[in-house]
Amino acid sequence: MWETENHSTIRLDEVDLKIIRQLQSNARITNKDLAAQLNLTTTPIYERVKRLEKMGVINSYVALINPVKVGKGLMALCMVRLEKHTKDKLAAFEKHVANIPEVVECYHLAGQYDYHLKILVRDMNTFQDFIVNKLSTNENLANVQSSFVMSKITDTTAIPMLRNS
Amino acid sequence: MWETENHSTIRLDEVDLKIIRQLQSNARITNKDLAAQLNLTTTPIYERVKRLEKMGVINSYVALINPVKVGKGLMALCMVRLEKHTKDKLAAFEKHVANIPEVVECYHLAGQYDYHLKILVRDMNTFQDFIVNKLSTNENLANVQSSFVMSKITDTTAIPMLRNS
DNA sequence: CGTGAAACGGAGTTAGC
DNA sequence: GCTAACTCCGTTTCACG
Numbered sequence: 362m363w364e365t366e367n368h369s370t371i372r373l374d375e376v377d378l379k380i381i382r383q384l385q386s387n388a389r390i391t392n393k394d395l396a397a398q399l400n401l402t403t404t405p406i407y408e409r410v411k412r413l414e415k416m417g418v419i420n421s422y423v424a425l426i427n428p429v430k431v432g433k434g435l436m437a438l439c440m441v442r443l444e445k446h447t448k449d450k451l452a453a454f455e456k457h458v459a460n461i462p463e464v465v466e467c468y469h470l471a472g473q474y475d476y477h478l479k480i481l482v483r484d485m486n487t488f489q490d491f492i493v494n495k496l497s498t499n500e501n502l503a504n505v506q507s508s509f510v511m512s513k514i515t516d517t518t519a520i521p522m523l524r525n526s
Numbered sequence: 527m528w529e530t531e532n533h534s535t536i537r538l539d540e541v542d543l544k545i546i547r548q549l550q551s552n553a554r555i556t557n558k559d560l561a562a563q564l565n566l567t568t569t570p571i572y573e574r575v576k577r578l579e580k581m582g583v584i585n586s587y588v589a590l591i592n593p594v595k596v597g598k599g600l601m602a603l604c605m606v607r608l609e610k611h612t613k614d615k616l617a618a619f620e621k622h623v624a625n626i627p628e629v630v631e632c633y634h635l636a637g638q639y640d641y642h643l644k645i646l647v648r649d650m651n652t653f654q655d656f657i658v659n660k661l662s663t664n665e666n667l668a669n670v671q672s673s674f675v676m677s678k679i680t681d682t683t684a685i686p687m688l689r690n691s
Numbered sequence: 692c693g694t695g696a697a698a699c700g701g702a703g704t705t706a707g708c
Numbered sequence: 709g710c711t712a713a714c715t716c717c718g719t720t721t722c723a724c725g
Contacts, residue, residue: 369594381596384589388553391718402694407720418595424549425585426685429534431546433685438635438642440605455679462686470603472673477603481685508637514620518683520591520598520646521627556701567711572703 371416376401378522380409381418385519388422425518433481436510437488439496440474442503450501457499463491474506536581541566543687545574546583550684553587590683598646601675602653604661605639607668615666622664628656639671 373381376399383390383398392403392410399406413419428436443454451469458467458478466479478496482488488507496505538546541564548555548563557568557575564571578584593601608619616634623632623643631644643661647653653672661670 369599370597371595373596381589381591385591386586386588388587388589392720393718403719404695404721405693408692416595417592420590420592421551422553422587422589423551423683424546424553424587425683426546426550427582427585428685430536430581430583431538431685431687432535434534436633438633459679462688464680465682465685467679468601468603468675468681469677469679470673471676473671474673476679477673477675506638508635508639508642510633510642511636512634514624514632514634514641515629516633517630518588518590520593520596520630522596523627557703558701568702569704569712570710573709576703 371418373418376405377409377413377418380406381413382519382522384410384419384422385522428481432483435480435482435484435488437480437482438508438510439476439478439480440506440508441476441478441496442505443475444501444503446475454499454501458496461491461495463487463495536583538583541570542574542578542583545571546578547684547687549575549584549587550687593646597648600645600647600649600653602645602647603673603675604641604643604645605671605673606641606643606661607670608640609666609668611640619664619666623661626656626660628652628660 379399380395383395392406395406396403410419428434443450454476455467455469458464458476463480463482464478465481466477468477469475470477480488480491482491492505492507496502544564545560548560557571560571561568575584593599608615619641620632620634623629623641628645628647629643630646631642633642634640635642645653645656647656657670657672661667
């Protein structure tokens with residue numbers, strides 16, 4: 362529940378939530394503008410933002426780049442199954458994947474597959490190079506089921522900040 | 527190729543790439559600091575950043591929030607297959623999904639499944655509510671294969687800015 | 692927790708090469 | 709395309725309610 366703070370969840374009031382919503386859509390909004398929207402002065406905004414940063418609610422501020430404009434025309438999703446699931450085999454695979462720059466996302470899963478990977482490459486040729494020369498050099502890999510992104514319906518880094526859900 | 531500019535890819539020199547790399551890891555770095563790192567003054571940095579924004583290379587600046595700290599303890603990935611693939615049925619499903627706030631990612635896929643969804647919710651109860659009351663209210667949905675994220679090995683918004691791949 | 696004002700530094704502009 | 713210098717405005721701090 363939002364009301365009952367556990368080890369990791371942090372108590373945030375309406376003003377905090379509004380600050381977070383704004384910063385999630387525009388990290389460069391000024392404290393002055395935020396203050397005006399929230400009928401406050403800049404000082405409390407400044408202090409609340411600093412507090413959210415220190416608490417780790419705000420992890421970082423980043424620029425989002427259009428992948429197509431920088432030559433990354435192909436996004437692929439790979440569902441990976443491994444041969445063996447011993448602790449050190451899992452760790453080895455994770456270390457392997459963490460060192461492949463094309464992998465922008467790698468999640469360890471509970472479910473039908475072991476890992477989910479998101480890959481950003483120039484085209485299908487570079488994807489093949491990724492599969493053959495980079496991913497499948499791990500000996501513990503059993504099989505990979507790849508899908509290719511044709512269009513993005515939703516693609517946001519903003520966490521839905523609702524009171525429920 | 528990086529050298530041959532097509533309709534969407536933009537010619538970027540070393541300085542542009544370094545600016546992009548920095549802004550991808552810290553959107554709030556000052557032009558002054560960027561200038562110092564690149565042995566330039568602030569004016570060219572300022573103009574290059576503005577140019578990258580206008581060209582759509584830089585899409586936006588956002589704050590990244592720790593989902594756990596704001597009560598989103600469960601990330602799920604859903605692979606969705608639809609019953610019928612007519613143009614209007616696809617559009618209807620996409621419109622349906624675009625209106626569900628828990629869906630932070632929805633990609634139309636080429637491959638074994640039709641859509642990939644990334645879901646952020648509080649816990650398994652709210653996930654069930656998402657599946658039963660929000661996702662599967664679309665009549666064209668055939669089946670959903672859900673996986674749950676146990677850990678994140680890599681999770682970056684930064685596009686690998688290498689000369690190859 | 693909030694206001695208001697002061698000190699400081701970066702954003703944005705302009706002239707010149 | 710770059711430097712240097714300037715103006716302006718937001719950030720940051722602090723005294724105070």
